[in-house]
Structures are given as structure tokens and as C-alpha cells.
Amino acid sequence: MESEVVTKSGPSRRERLRAGMVEDIKAIARRQLVEQGPGAVSLRGIAREMGTASSGLFRYFPSYNDLISALLVDAYNSVAEAVETARDARAPKDHAGRWFAVCAAYRRWSLDNPAEFALAHGTPVPGYQAPLEVTGPDASRTIGVALDVYASAVTAGAAKPARTHFPPGIETGPLWRAIIADRAAEHEPRLAAIILTAWTSVVGYLVAEIFGSLTSLIDDTDRLYDAHVRTVMAGMGFRPNLVDATGG
Amino acid sequence: MESEVVTKSGPSRRERLRAGMVEDIKAIARRQLVEQGPGAVSLRGIAREMGTASSGLFRYFPSYNDLISALLVDAYNSVAEAVETARDARAPKDHAGRWFAVCAAYRRWSLDNPAEFALAHGTPVPGYQAPLEVTGPDASRTIGVALDVYASAVTAGAAKPARTHFPPGIETGPLWRAIIADRAAEHEPRLAAIILTAWTSVVGYLVAEIFGSLTSLIDDTDRLYDAHVRTVMAGMGFRPNLVDATGG
DNA sequence: TGTACATCAGTGAACGCGCGTTCACTGATGTAC
DNA sequence: TGTACATCAGTGAACGCGCGTTCACTGATGTAC
Numbered sequence: 001m002e003s004e005v006v007t008k009s010g011p012s013r014r015e016r017l018r019a020g021m022v023e024d025i026k027a028i029a030r031r032q033l034v035e036q037g038p039g040a041v042s043l044r045g046i047a048r049e050m051g052t053a054s055s056g057l058f059r060y061f062p063s064y065n066d067l068i069s070a071l072l073v074d075a076y077n078s079v080a081e082a083v084e085t086a087r088d089a090r091a092p093k094d095h096a097g098r099w100f101a102v103c104a105a106y107r108r109w110s111l112d113n114p115a116e117f118a119l120a121h122g123t124p125v126p127g128y129q130a131p132l133e134v135t136g137p138d139a140s141r142t143i144g145v146a147l148d149v150y151a152s153a154v155t156a157g158a159a160k161p162a163r164t165h166f167p168p169g170i171e172t173g174p175l176w177r178a179i180i181a182d183r184a185a186e187h188e189p190r191l192a193a194i195i196l197t198a199w200t201s202v203v204g205y206l207v208a209e210i211f212g213s214l215t216s217l218i219d220d221t222d223r224l225y226d227a228h229v230r231t232v233m234a235g236m237g238f239r240p241n242l243v244d245a246t247g248g
Numbered sequence: 249m250e251s252e253v254v255t256k257s258g259p260s261r262r263e264r265l266r267a268g269m270v271e272d273i274k275a276i277a278r279r280q281l282v283e284q285g286p287g288a289v290s291l292r293g294i295a296r297e298m299g300t301a302s303s304g305l306f307r308y309f310p311s312y313n314d315l316i317s318a319l320l321v322d323a324y325n326s327v328a329e330a331v332e333t334a335r336d337a338r339a340p341k342d343h344a345g346r347w348f349a350v351c352a353a354y355r356r357w358s359l360d361n362p363a364e365f366a367l368a369h370g371t372p373v374p375g376y377q378a379p380l381e382v383t384g385p386d387a388s389r390t391i392g393v394a395l396d397v398y399a400s401a402v403t404a405g406a407a408k409p410a411r412t413h414f415p416p417g418i419e420t421g422p423l424w425r426a427i428i429a430d431r432a433a434e435h436e437p438r439l440a441a442i443i444l445t446a447w448t449s450v451v452g453y454l455v456a457e458i459f460g461s462l463t464s465l466i467d468d469t470d471r472l473y474d475a476h477v478r479t480v481m482a483g484m485g486f487r488p489n490l491v492d493a494t495g496g
Numbered sequence: 497t498g499t500a501c502a503t504c505a506g507t508g509a510a511c512g513c514g515c516g517t518t519c520a521c522t523g524a525t526g527t528a529c
Numbered sequence: 530t531g532t533a534c535a536t537c538a539g540t541g542a543a544c545g546c547g548c549g550t551t552c553a554c555t556g557a558t559g560t561a562c
Contacts, residue, residue: 039287121455164475164479165475165478165479165482165491165492166475166479167471167475170466170468170471170472170475171466171467171468172465172466172467173463173464173465173466173467174464175461175464175465176464176465176466179465192465192466193466193472193475196456196462196465196466196472197453197472197475197476197479199456200449200452200453200455200456200462200476201448201449201452201453201476201480202452203452203455203456204448204449204450204451204452204453204455204456205445205448205449205452207369207448207451207452207455208444208447208448208451208452213423214444214448215421216421216422216423216424217420217421217423217424217427217440217444218418218419218420218421218424218440218441218444219419219420219421220418220419223415223418224418224441224444224445227412227413227414227415227418227441227445228445228448228449230413231412231413231414231445231483232449232483234413234482234483235479235480235482235483243413244413
């Protein structure tokens with residue numbers, strides 16, 4: 001299994017070709033996802049487009065489900081990276097700006113990658129259920145970023161949970177405690193409640209914009225999202241002057 | 249085509265049997281929707297469960313798509329009725345209470361009818377695209393109720409758009425103007441923006457609770473939703489004392 | 497450098513499945529005189 | 530009340546489709562001596 005010769009370095013020729021092939025397959029699957037929607041991704045369709053025998057794809061993915069899982073993991077990590085980059089582009093002390101940037105990057109990524117967004121947030125491919133042990137950690141990366149930014153803001157006094165409508169002691173569940181374990185554990189419990197509902201508001205907006213009829217209901221969706229994010233920020237207890245002043 | 253004899257009244261025996269059959273088919277389809285998820289609803293599956301030939305179903309629905317459309321229309325009207333009933337159970341002048349009741353009824357209905365909720369908000373059945381002329385008016389019924397309640401609140405001074413983060417003149421699209429046409433047309437434009445984003449926040453929460461992992465992240469989702477709705481209300485410019493005082 | 501063997505990539509046929517839809521048909525139920 | 534015809538409900542076989550997956554196979558590419 002392991003490479004025994006350590007001559008030059010890195011992957012062998014075969015391994016490189018193999019990795020390239022895996023990437024090609026995923027790229028075509030992504031295109032099918034965009035163009036035909038989820039549920040239209042099929043191994044046979046991919047093989048057709050690649051000009052190979054459909055049975056050959058089983059050399060690269062042991063089953064159809066594994067392909068979908070790989071796409072999901074890629075999507076989760078792609079959006080997480082986009083969001084992390086946006087966060088890091090702002091000064092660590094600009095807490096409101098960081099939150100705003102995270103939300104903006106999340107929307108940007110979603111509009112640019114509607115297929116991956118659909119995969120992650122739509123009803124999944126029929127018959128497919130994401131194996132939690134595969135997608136769990138990757139799925140929680142983005143909300144983890146959101147939590148970190150918010151928690152820092154709270155610590156610094158830029159946001160005050162007491163200003164929200166959330167009761168202090170609202171109970172978190174086991175999965176949340178697992179996520180938060182290796183992060184700052186001293187947060188008061190309601191941070192979970194606040195960040196989660198805030199995030200559902202943001203995602204709900206994007207679902208409406210990307211899947212739904214929002215675009216035909218409102219012309220200027222950029223300004224709409226801007227106002228929406230500010231509203232959410234206010235609901236999270238960000239200081240009012242920060243909510244108004246933070247620029248896009 | 250039209251019934252020529254007006255003897256006693258109403259539908260003939262055949263028509264009653266027919267209507268009953270249509271209801272049976274839809275009931276089984278709904279069950280399949282709940283138990284196997286969307287994408288698992290199939291005419292053959294329904295026929296199997298009914299013990300009839302699958303070809304016989306074409307007497308009742310000209311095609312598979314028509315079945316799905318019928319389920320969708322039913323779902324839209326069912327939730328709209330639930331929401332209207334909840335609204336009317338509160339005094340017309342209790343604007344905040346009405347909004348709160350509408351949100352509560354919407355969640356109640358969604359938790360009670362996850363299949364229909366999935367049909368309306370998930371990525372639809374693969375290969376199915378809702379014909380807008382069929383589902384449009386029914387789909388907009390519920391948001392219409394939300395709009396009415398909010399508009400009344402604004403007129404009565406219980407909510408002030410000026411207190412929100414939405415600019416006054418944000419442009420609405422053609423579809424919105426079509427919906428709003430026969431309703432109070434003198435609303436300032438930003439009411440559309442406010443109500444739509446507020447609604448995406450509410451729906452986004454429910455999507456997370458019903459499809460997603462929210463339930464494993466937070467234990468007390470009743471209180472969570474309560475706080476979420478209050479947060480949304482504050483973001484719509486409801487008077488602070490109303491937001492806090494309104495009871496569930 | 498050349499030979500012998502193992503590993504892997506890709507092929508093409510086949511299996512079994514479930515689907516929506518059509519069609520000619522048999523009976524039952526209704527309607528007209 | 531009885532007869533003749535039209536309408537509708539339900540049947541069962543068939544069509545054509547696309548799918549995931551398996552399997553024995555042919556060549557190519559790598560590795561060991």
C-alpha cells in the first residue's frame with residue numbers, strides 16, 4: 001500500500017494521473033449539478049460526457065454515494081475557505097466588519113456556486129443520505145467561523161447578548177457541545193442559540209434568493225441583503241452604531 | 249360536459265366516487281412523501297399500495313406532474329388556512345399578537361406536515377418544475393397574510409418601518425407588484441423588502457429545524473423559535489414593548 | 497538493459513431494477529327512449 | 530319496466546428509458562531481479 005521507494009518525492013506518476021482523473025470526474029459532476037439540478041447527477045451521465053465506459057468510474061469512486069459525499073465535502077470546505085478569507089481580510093478588532101464580511105462572502109460564494117449550495121441546502125439527491133462521520137466536521141466549519149467571530153465580538157463588548165431576545169440559559173444539545181468543545185468553552189450557553197438563529201436567517205435569505213422567487217419579487221437584492229444582514233446583526237446585540245456604520 | 253339534469257342537487261354518485269378516489273391517491277402520495285421523502289413518490293408505488301393497476305391512476309391524474317402539482321396546491325392552501333385561522337383568533341387591533349400567532353401557526357403546521365413542507369421548500373421532486381400558473385396564487389397566499397398583518401400594524405403605528413435598517417425606496421419587482429395589486433397599494437415600497445426578508449428568516453429557521461441539524465444542536469427549540477420570532481419582529485420595527493410583551 | 501511478474505486502467509456486455517406512459521381490452525355503471 | 534347504447538373504471542401486457550453495479554477481459558504501466 002505505502003510507497004516504499006522514497007527517491008525524489010511526492011506522488012508517483014500514476015498517483016498524479018489518478019488524482020487528475022478524480023478531479024475531472026468531480027468537475028463534470030459539478031457541471032451536471034448546475035445545469036440539470038441535483039438528482040440529475042449520474043455516473044452514466046458523467047461517463048458519457050467523458051467518453052469512457054461507465055464501469056470505469058468505479059475505479060475512482062467505490063459507489064455513487066461516495067461521489068456525492070466527495071462533492072459535499074468539497075463544497076463545505078470551499079465555502080468555509082471563502083468565509084475564512086473574508087474574515088481575515090478585516091482587522092481582528094473590527095468585529096462588526098468581520099461579521100459583515102463573513103455574511104457577504106457567504107452570499108458571494110453561494111451565488112457563484114449555486115450547484116454546491118443546492119447540494120448542501122436543498123433536499124439532497126434522492127436516495128442519498130450524507131454519512132455524518134464524513135461530512136460532519138466539514139459541514140460545521142463555516143458555522144464555526146461565524147461563532148468565533150461573534151464570540152470575539154461579545155468578549156470585546158462589540159455585541160451584547162443581554163441586548164437580544166434570547167434568555168441566558170437556553171439549553172444546547174449534544175452535537176453543539178461536540179462542536180464547541182475545542183473552541184472557547186466558556187461562552188455563555190445562549191451564544192449557541194443566538195448564532196444558530198442568526199445563521200438560519202442568513203441561509204434562509206439565500207435559499208429564497210437562489211431557489212425561490214425572491215429575485216422576481218425584489219429588484220435590488222444587493223441592497224436587500226445588506227439591510228437583512230444589518231437587521232440580523234441588530235438582533236444579535238451588536239452595538240447600534242456598529243450596525244449602521246459597518247460598510248459593505 | 250356540464251350536468252344537464254338538475255334533479256336533486258350536487259355531484260352524482262360517480263362524481264363522488266371519483267372525488268373519493270382522488271383523495272385516496274393524494275393521501276397515499278402524502279404518506280410516501282413523509283415516509284420516503286420527496287423523490288420517492290411514484291405512481292407505481294401508489295398503485296402498489298392501493299392494490300390497483302398503475303395504469304388506472306391515469307384516469308385521475310393525466311400525468312405524474314399533475315399529481316405533484318395537486319399536492320403542492322393542497323399544501324399551500326392548507327398552510328394558508330392554518331395561518332389565517334391563527335390570525336383571526338386574535339383581536340384585529342392586537343397587531344403584534346397577530347404576527348406572533350401567524351408565525352406560531354406556520355411553525356405548528358410545518359412540524360405537523362413535514363412532507364408538505366418539504367415539497368414546498370425543499371428542492372422539488374427531480375424533474376418536476378412547478379407550473380407557475382397553477383401554483384402561483386396559492387403559493388403567495390401565506391405571505392399575503394403576513395403582509396396584511398404587518399401592513400395593518402404599520403398603519404396603526406404598532407410597527408414603524410423607519411425603525412428598521414431598510415431604506416425607504418428599495419425597488420420591488422414585477423411579481424410582487426402583481427401580488428400586491430389587489431391589496432392595499434398605498435404601502436410604501438420598503439414594506440415588501442421588510443416582509444420578505446422577515447419571512448425568509450422565519451422559513452430559514454424552519455428549514456433548519458425540519459431538514460437540518462438544529463434539533464441536535466439545541467434542546468429547547470420552542471423557546472428558541474420564540475426568541476427568534478421576537479428578534480425578527482424587532483427587526484421589522486415593531487414597538488419594543490410589544491415585542492417583549494406579546495405572549496405565545 | 498532486458499526479462500518476468502504484479503498492479504492498475506479502461507472496456508463492453510450483462511443483470512436487475514423501477515419508472516412514466518400507452519393501448520386494446522373487459523366489465524360495470526349510467527342515460528335515453 | 531325493459532332494452533340499446535354511451536360512458537367510464539380498472540386490467541394487464543408492453544414499450545422504452547436510465548440508472549447503479551458486477552464481472553471477466555484486454556492492454557498498458559509499473560516494479561524486482
